[in-house]
Amino acid sequence: MNTLKNLQLLIEKGVNDLKFPLQPAELYEPITYILALGGKRLRPALLLMACDMFGGDTTSAVPPALAIEVFHNFTLVHDDIMDNAPLRRGRATVHEKWNTNVGILSGDVMLVEAYKLIMQVENSILRDVLDIFNTTAVGVCEGQQFDMNFERQTDVQIDAYLNMIRLKTAVLLGGALKIGALIGGAAAQDAELLYTFGEQLGIAFQLQDDILDVYGDPDKFGKQVGGDIISNKKTYLLIKAIELAQGQQALELLMWLNNDNCDNLKKITAVTNIYNQLQVRQYAEQAMHEFINKAFEALHKIKLPFEQKQQLHDFAEGLMMREN
Template identity: 50%
Template sequence: MNSVDNIQKLINEYIDNQSFSGTPAELYAPIEYILRQGGKRMRPTLCLLACDLFGGDINDCLTPAIAAEIFHNFTLVHDDIMDQAPLRRGMETVYHKWSSDIALLSGDTMLIKAFQYVLNTNKKYYHEVFAELCKVALEVCEGQQYDLNFETQDNVTLDSYLEMIRLKTAVLLGSVLKIGAITAQTNAKNQEAIYNFGISLGMAFQLQDDIFDCYGDVSVFGKMTGGDISDNKKTYLYLKALELSSEEDKEILINLFKMPKGRDEKKIETVLDIYKKYHVKEIVTDLMTQYYEDSLKHLDSIDVPEERKVILKDYANYLYKRNK
């Protein structure tokens, strides 16, 4: 079994040895910029951990794992355009450092690069890996569109929000784990279980991000807090507050989220006061914990010796207890 440190070292060394430069420089410089920033490398790490869990050769899984990392970063580049976000990982976003046009084109190029890496996957399971990545790429785009739709809809439900984050965030975690399982050539039952582990972990991860967006430390979180409120994003916190609020507080929330996008400290303060009044942070934290515990149940159902699950279980616990 490989440790998380060894796996992340392998991933970082592989990426460091790749060249993402090219001409025109304006197209490729942003790709170098974002991929050299590091980040959690969570998705390729999970991919290789799943491969290792089922006794596969992680070197065979490396190129699809890197493809998933490039794909994930492509989604961040485009996400920052839509959110007009100035910071990502404590650094300027591609959109802010260059322009929205360059960020759009560089993001498109990253998507193509991701699929080029898949081409180097072992022929024994190339088609399965390619099909899984195509499926999840569409799902992520669907989730992003739902997220945009919600900004102008007044009838967003808690269930529809959970489905949106399943598509936007959780499915990619599920898919990278399944890709790792595919390259290890484990059975369909194990593939489904590790996929569901990733879905539940991804749901917990996104709810945690929503909490950090309101309550995180900018020096740790890497971007300004209150961004979701500024962007009128109807997160689980907002929707739960609406459900619990008095008619007066509900009207205040609805009117605040009809304001034009843009940072307004008074708006953020008022919304957070309402969240505090109805203990929304605690409620969402409890839901996040429930998803995390569900993920461990899926991991427990996998048919491999328990000692092989320890590293993946510890990594899931690390993600659950993260502070950024």
């Protein structure tokens, strides 16, 4: 079986080999630009890994894997516009480097290009693969809308939040794995179990991200710790704290959430202290472990020898062992 690193290199080569027209430059240059910003290429690599796990030809799975990567980057271009984000992976976002209209239109073309790539799968499974891809794409958009809705809502519940991250983050992992499994010749039941594995793993990963944003080491986590607190982002920890806080704790938390002119460091310290008092980190970690256990349960049920599932098992363990 191919190693994850080899599969990532295969995707990287595929991305570099993608060719787009030269004109109009404002339409196509942003696509090349965003794809060249890199990233770990984990989603398309997982598609290849799933295909390989069932004994399929990973070479034939490269175009649909690239479709996943192009689609993912399309969502980033449009998300950055909605978030008015100036940077993506340390470089100017597409709408900052060009303009918003260019970002919207280039993103639209990226979605079409993703479909052109996904259409290169074998005709015998094309309808099933398109159905997975369409369902996944709609789910990601629904998740983004729910996330934006949460910015205006004060009564977000844990179940609603978990559903949002399932849609926005986890279904793309599940969809990539399921498509790879079908290309590799997996039975429908095994492909569905692999989808469940990816979906549950994706939810666990996002919960871990919520935890590390507050409690992580910034040098190891790779971004500013406390950013979610500064922006009042509705994460598992904040939603749980609002649910549990009473009396003076609730008033203090509300004060920090409504104070737009406070010192960021003081806010991070104060809100983290409330989190510690309410033990919301422990609640989040418990939920995270529940989802990772569900992921491993689904992987265990797949009718393959464990050695063929070992790489995915190890990948999941490695993903959930980011240092804090």
